[in-house]
Amino acid sequence: MAMTETSAPAETAPDAADTHEVGGLAGMLGSGDHKVLGRIWITCALVFGLMGFTLVGITALGQVPDASFPSANAAFRISTLGRVSMLLLFILPLFIGLATYVVPLQVGARTIAFPRAAGAALWTWLLASAVMLGSFLAGGGFRAEDQRLVDLSLVAFGAVVASLLLATICIMTTVVALRTQGMSLDRVPFFSWSMLVAGAVWLMQLGVAMANLALIYVDHHFAGAATPFGRAEAQFPQLSWVISQPAVFALAIPALGITSDIVVGLGRSRQPQRGVLLAGIGLFGAVSFGAWAQPGFIRDLPENAFFVGASVAVGLPLFLVLGGWIAALVRGKPKVAGPLALGLVSGLLLMGAALASALYVMKPLDLYGEPTTAAVGALTGAVWGQDAWQVGLAGLVVVAAALGAFAGLAWWGPKITGHVVGDGPAKLVVLTGGLGALLIAVPYFVIGFSNSSEVSGSTLKTLSYATDAGAVLVLVSILLIGFALLKSLSGPAAANDPWGGGQTLEWATASPPAQGNFGELALVESAEPLLDGAEEV
């Protein structure tokens, strides 16, 4: 039986006639439509990403020896804000936005689970993010002198994390409980699978991060920082594990799912050994769970056997995934489109980060050092709680994840905007993003290798400028992707499946889908339901 008698145009969508739609701002603010929510998540995340990489650039420049910041605390606050923004305001929301839009379509659901909760998560996140940014910029944040602003920053930080948790629960529930008939869990598209895996890891890691935050807040607010938990210099180091190995790799799990979907989609053939690829993504998620590896509480963490094991093992599942991609590419021989190139570069950067993770725990290399020494100061002095190597590794993973998300935006762009998205900007982002990732990360690796204190002032200056250039290139990448999506709005309307090789349900409905997403969906009989239909014809 053919997979679909679907492609829901607005007039035939079952829910459309029953729904009283409110347009304009009121409609947007009160919407529980996953497509509206997804677009807002994505737009805001890209804007916050611009801000975050600007802060990364400013921080690196400010650490050049002959440059000056208003104070060491100001440098620290801006630096930590940049790093927190990368995680909570850019990468996670970008993936959540993409998943809010795409996952219900992939699993054949008419809506996201708990649409009102999904809406509440979005607006809470946006409001809490604004408060967090405002409090940091007004003089709050980690190590700030105004204690009330520190409290406000911590509360806003907690609200941001809670809203991300709520949004993640909505997405995971959609994958588990709202799949269409016949779509067993092993038939779920790769991106939806990766969001389920990522969501599970994020739930666990962010839950522990909330515990850290609670301790910091209770000590700081109620006990006047009477214990080490709430003291200014100890606040950020307690949370730095979130952007250190192995936990930082959890940010990039959805990038693997996105690239997997693109590889098979452009190859127009079924993924050979699909189960291995699913297992690879699942294992990557399992190994990247790092809430237990908190350097703030475990001394000599790099010598801990579990930490060493996880640091080395994190690369192994990537080989499974990469092998799966190669098998699909060899079978399908797809043309090199922007999303594919972006996804593959994202995967290669992740492999590089996994290599860096393994090198970090090799004792003879002596890559880990005192986190707060002045010697490391030139580039990382503003980042107490992390040594140079970890700052570089986090940068590499964040940009790799961002490129994966950009690949998703370019791939599902026609579904999101309803118009054909040009391939040129995406191909350009491969260069700017890839080079940007290297320029951001490599200077920190150089400092890590050269044992910090041996780096001369002029070398540090050069390395700082290199990091700045990397941040600028990533900024350009964000702008290019945003430009491509905006420019597409004036282009021709997109067909249901503009790539011509869609295998999963999102390509069976209109671009963008009407209210209710689908007409009548037939029983799904494989992981590639649209190929089933094409083969029967």
Added chain:
Amino acid sequence: MYDETLNLAEVPAAPVARPRVLIVATAFAAVAALMYFAGLIGIYLTQRAAEIAQGRVWLPESVDIPLTQANMLFGTLLLSVILIHWASQAARNDDRPHLYLALGLTLLMGFAFINQSFYLLSLTEMDLAAGRFELLVYTIAISHMIMLMAAMLYLVVVAFRALGGQETSVHHDGVKSAALLWDAMVLVYGLIWISIYVMK
């Protein structure tokens, strides 16, 4: 009446049984809450081990943590687990009187727990700002009470839904998900009981 025109071969297949969204979402939320407490208790145990390894005393001499009240608290919660599952069973059987009774008694156990908890904390005479032990115990205990209150609030919502006739033998996800959250809350207290009140 039997419809002679009905051809059984044309009857559509029954829909695939899917886990209900409310129960699935509650399970995920419970996992996040469990990890929150795992983080706090993990830090408590790490700090405790570090102090003891250095030959220092972890439990301050000025602090007395009685076990009797903590045992009573745990017993109260264990009893409440039976009650919430009684409610779930009653909902499944469309047994309204027993459903309301079980929900009410579970809520009563929740109130009793809060009352006893404050009494226990007052017995210890701990000063929040006195040190890491006190800070951790207060943070963990108050966090657990907040989780209990959230579970009770959820139970109240479910009770209203039941009064409105929305919890039936066919569809009683509300009671089942409330029971799931309650179980998670009791499990958390079990961990707290062992790590703080028994091991100290």
